[in-house]
Amino acid sequence: MADVLYRKLDELTDDEVYAAYAPPEPDWLRVNFVSSADGAATLEGLSGPLSGEDDKRVFKVLRARCDVLLAGSGTVRAEGYGPLVLSEERKAWRREQGLPEVPVMAIATRTASLDPKAGIFTEAPRRPILLCPADLQEERLDPFREVADVIAVGVGGIDFRAAVAALRAQGLRQILCEGGPHVFGGLIAAGLADELDLTLSPLLVGAGPMRIAEGAAAADATPLRLRHVLEAGGNLILRYLRGSVDE
Structure with a gap:
């Protein structure tokens, strides 16, 4: 050990x-x-x-x-998440590691019960990701496609295996x-x-x-x-x- x-x-x-x-x-x-x-x-x-x-x-x-930072929609609402930003010191550390200045924000939601006009989407320094079930009604997702990349996987709930694989396919490995x-x-x-x-x-x-x-x-x-x-x-x-x- x-x-x-x-x-x-x-x-x-x-x-x-x-x-x-x-x-x-x-x-x-x-x-x-x-x-x-x-x-x-x-x-x-x-x-x-x-x-x-x-x-x-x-x-x-x-x-x-x-x-990429992953959080559920309930946590995002309850804890008052805004756009994902880091201090200048943290951004400098990331640049030294060859990373973009800020991570991507990914929000997991079963129902898309979020406001697409909220700052977590509209003021994000990098385009966020919305993780949701594939059988969610398209009219619920349409407003989010303008402000986020939508990864729709799973039926009745998010297929987290497929969601994580999709994030890593975009180079979001950590x-x-x-x-x-x-x-x-x-x-x-x-x-x-x-x-x-x-x-x-x-x-x-x-x-x-x-x-x-x-x-x-x-x-x-x-x-x-x-x-x-x-x-x-x-x-x-x-x-x-x-x-x-x-x-």
Whole structure:
């Protein structure tokens, strides 16, 4: 088993944080979530109150590292996603890596219940992608075709295997998913999640909020191996990679 890194986040430079999240393979799908210590994915209906500045430092590095940022439409609406932009520092880092200044935004939706005039579409620095089922009525999709590339795969729901293959066919090989729980559940069920980056917030929320993965049940549990533990202000910032602990 590879050694596990245990460090305080504030002891690491930005370059070390970038290095700590280097993807092992060119095609890689990582999922980033925050959870309370007792497993709640939200507080007062949002993930934001569970997060803090330390968690956001890693959050920004993960965004800078990806080719495409995937989020479900419910998360986009609830968390108030706007156009995907990065700081000048993050854009400079991407240019040094030979990457476009910003990733592409991809939004997964079963019903296309979004506003095509919203800034996430109309003000995006790169043309976004809409992932949806292939049997969605065309009149629902027509307004989005003007502001996004539509990838329609699956019947009654998104076929995430086909969707991920379509993203990679466009050269978007490093995928970062920021939720929501139903998207994560779909990725687990399809066997697509290569990495889980999970921040455990030092809060007890109690009963009520959903877990970080919901929806379709997976046929089997996916083994994970712990790569690192970063501590910051009582938060545990965990990186798990897919694979047996015996590897």
